[in-house]
Amino acid sequence: MDVFQVLAEPSRLAILEVLREGEQSVGALVAELPLSQPAVSKHLRVLKDAGLVEVRVDAQRRLYRIRPEPLVELDDWLAPYRRLWNTHLDLLEEHLERRRRT
Structure with a gap:
């Protein structure tokens, strides 16, 4: 999927808007957005596969940030x-x- 297709989905745009403020965990994204944890995880996977976000592991958490x-x-x-x-x-x-x- 190219960047335009990825960004055409409003939930993924909303995730990027939150990530503009800085690195966030899935839980923090769920707290900010009207999406379930599975939905946020699914959209993060698409964003990661498209190269728009990257993840780092911090103990038990995965922290996402914009690339x-x-x-x-x-x-x-x-x-x-x-x-x-x-x-x-x-x-x-x-x-x-x-x-x-x-």
């Missing part, structure tokens, strides 16, 4: 679209400014 590399690739892919929107927004701003002056 930034796939998100950098996604950001690189989005860059031309961002430039396109910025150009259109700049043109809109210029148009509105001209209208205000007249």
Whole structure:
């Protein structure tokens, strides 16, 4: 599954939102999200298989965190679209400014 397919699932996006704050255990994610422990574990497995999160073992806990590399690739892919929107927004701003002056 590619990054877009993985991120298309709202529960996985919600997990990444929580992980943006830092490393979390499955239990902490369950406490933050309206998902069961099996559902969180299933989504974490998909995120891990896609390379979006990594896990480390700390005694009896597994702690998950975001891997930034796939998100950098996604950001690189989005860059031309961002430039396109910025150009259109700049043109809109210029148009509105001209209208205000007249």
